[in-house]
Amino acid sequence: DAKTTQPNSMESNEEEPVHLPCNHSTISGTDYIHWYRQLPSQGPEYVIHGLTSNVNNRMASLAIAEDRKSSTLILHRATLRDAAVYYCILRYSGGGADGLTFGKGTHLIIQP
Amino acid sequence: KAGVTQTPRYLIKTRGQQVTLSCSPISGHRSVSWYQQTPGQGLQFLFEYFSETQRNKGNFPGRFSGRQFSNSRSEMNVSTLELGDSALYLCASSLATANYNEQFFGPGTRLTVL
Numbered sequence A: 001d002a003k004t005t006q007p008n009s010m011e012s013n014e015e016e017p018v019h020l021p022c023n024h025s026t027i028s029g030t031d032y033i034h035w036y037r038q039l040p041s042q043g044p045e046y047v048i049h050g051l052t053s054n055v056n057n058r059m060a061s062l063a064i065a066e067d068r069k070s071s072t073l074i075l076h077r078a079t080l081r082d083a084a085v086y087y088c089i090l091r092y093s094g095g096g097a098d099g100l101t102f103g104k105g106t107h108l109i110i111q112p
Numbered sequence B: 001k002a003g004v005t006q007t008p009r010y011l012i013k014t015r016g017q018q019v020t021l022s023c024s025p026i027s028g029h030r031s032v033s034w035y036q037q038t039p040g041q042g043l044q045f046l047f048e049y050f051s052e053t054q055r056n057k058g059n060f061p062g063r064f065s066g067r068q069f070s071n072s073r074s075e076m077n078v079s080t081l082e083l084g085d086s087a088l089y090l091c092a093s094s095l096a097t098a099n100y101n102e103q104f105f106g107p108g109t110r111l112t113v114l
Helices: none
Strands: A009-013 A018-023 A031-038 A045-050 A061-064 A070-075 A084-092 A106-111 B005-007 B010-013 B019-024 B031-038 B042-050 B053-057 B064-068 B074-078 B087-094 B109-113
Touching (some): A018 A106, A031 A061, A045 A061, B005 B087, B010 B019, B042 B064
Parallel strands (some): A009 A106
Antiparallel strands (some): B064 B074
């Protein structure tokens, strides 16, 4: 899988929006952009994924740059429960499956 | 719908022993993947099973093996345990093996090797 780059940590205040960036300059046209998060003492949890268009679900929004070399995960109104490590992962969409390649992720800290 | 379950949740073994961990995927899911998480290496992919066949394997020694049964339940085995095998072992299930399917993770099995 192509490599992604994320900030090591970010801090935000409760009830404010959070924008988590991810750079993936070597992304190929067939790579999906996935986001997972891992809350303390839990297994990772799927957040959202997309290919080219922006995506929304009940947890978050994913904004994908027009050239697809970067994306941003948007938490519209952060709560203390959103404090977690967020992973941006690229996955090749063509046949079969590879395991998720987790990087270091972004440690999101939410201040009350 | 019940989530992914893993047993046991905690395990203590000594060097040289072997261990078997179990994973029950979400009902209807046919793909099961295994990951190892350590403070130093982070989350690393071990292998994936789909329809009782290993589809992909990460960069781990042959001491790490697995299998999947006809009901999609999976086990992983680590033989000749080393201190460095102490880790959280996570299992994830998904509907199918395509890369756009989300994976649902279990709570993990915490293995301590003494």
